[in-house]
Amino acid sequence: MNPTLTPELQLFRQELRDLLARPEVAAELAAIADVPPEECFPETVYQLLGAHQMLAPAWPRRYGGRDATAAHAAIVQEELSGHGIPDMPFINTITNAGALLLFVASAEQKARFLPPLAAGLGTMVVLYSEAEAGSDLASLRTRAERVDGGWRLYGSKWYAVQVRRAGYAVVAARTSDRGRAEAGITLFLVALDNPAVKASLVESLYPDPFYEVLLDGVHVPDCDVLGPVDGGWFVLAAGLAIERTGVDYNAKANSWLKTVAKQVEARDDAVLRDRLVSLQTQAAAGRVLAWRLVERQQEGDLNAEEAAMAKWFNSELCVKVAQLALDVGGPADATSVAMLREAPGLTLSAGGSEIMLEIIGSSLGLGGTS
């Protein structure tokens, strides 16, 4: 029940698997097994993939990619998850921030920012959400004031992961109060080591620590404005749609299911088997759906409703897998504990479930109210 891949894609997957079968990969995974998530950046693995232009294969060669397709990128995501390699830095850097840069950055910005990301040398995060602006992102209040040669940013962003390691962040800020809320938003590339940026850790249930990032007048030069001034909303919305092929959420569900399946198979319990097979079937459906979107992405017509379906379906699936893991492993099983800590974040990140349902509803002509 797997999506059909072209021989070329199958070769690519095999090449990737061969790389990941190298002893240094296993050695690094063992070394970081007990390291807290924020610390556990598998740099050897990322740099190994980077050196083979396999971390961001869809990017142009001159930026460290292979001029390949979204399907290649999806394979990288699946293999990282499948091999238990922490994929949060990949998702943030390559899938989210990198894809956005590729989409909208100037040639100079691309040449400056993309190669180190594709090489696995640096990471980047996206700082959009704020305390008062979660689902309703357009209401964000971080403001950018025009100064000589650039802008100064004031505000606070919260609940982003992977901040400590990242060199730069894509920050959404308000540059104008005129017109609709969406109209006055601009994106900026902000250096996180600037002393006017203060990141503090927020303890949470989610295994990867959350950060609150205070922007206390950080100066951003004009050359680091990303995309059109006051035109950031369109860019950001397109970028969020790129996040929503559901491949990453589905890869997570599948890798969790693989772990749970091993535990279930060791037991003689018809009820657990029944639930396992049911979820495996759902995961197969979620995978085919996500892969259909990858194809659409390649053709440049990603469809928002289907993307919302894939994100909703696969993130909700992760919640169910975690619940099965609990029944299988019990309250003190490290596997189920890790899944149960992560799952609640998955139905919120990149757009909460209800927001996905609203998008689907709109496509049925049921939009407007929820």
Add this chain to the structure above:
Amino acid sequence: MSAELDMEAARDSASAYLAAFHSGTVADPYAAIEHAIAAEFLAGHDIDEVMRARAASPVALLIPGHGQAIAVGSAGWLLAVGSPLVLYAADDITRQPLRSLSEEELYAADAGPATGLVVCDKPDCTACALTQARLHSRAGAYLCGLAQGAVNAAVRRVQERVQFGRPIGNNQAVAFQLSALTARLTALHALGEHVATRIEAGRTEAETVAPADASRLLAACSELAVEATTTALHLHGAFGLRSDQDAQRFYRKACAFSVRHGTPARLRLAGSTRREGSR
């Protein structure tokens, strides 16, 4: 047992059920419930002075599950539930702390060569069956309480949290999730009180119906607790995941204790031997 005594016992049982429910709504430690049940196990048997004195200090329950016997909360004594019912001094057995989702202390215990004191070795002991039923009914009450506490917190949150210019609770997509949980919770809570009362209602019934009913009840409460606390946490948004938020505390506890007495499917299997039509 006289009818008056039955009535009194029933009232006590119902109030113990309500107390357990209440402690769940405020996410109090679950361990206290098992300590109380351990004391009831001991009180239900003719034990000598020495044991009675021991039972006066906290006794935790040692319950088998997922391949090991697990106890919740620290205590000087451990009562291994089952047949036989055996009391161990905590110092005599090997204990290994476990990492669970709950912030409460959980540990695996292995009696090894320790013999312990046999409190009861009758396989069909009525007192044991009754206490076991009380345990299940109160664990169910606690889980329902967690669900209720989580729903209460979510209701407050969605009334206050404004997105798109209005409280998110004004959206039916949000409100109806909490409405449905409230209706299911109310029904299950009512059943719980009913079962708790009937556990004490008479010996014959206690032996046949109550244990099975209590297991079924606990299965339903476990499932609802996990679902309700998951939904409540979700409706809090990322804010609810913060360690200082009750939403994640309810969720952690519900997950950790929903499988404490076996998975819902196992509990239902245990509850399927109930003799239908007995009342």
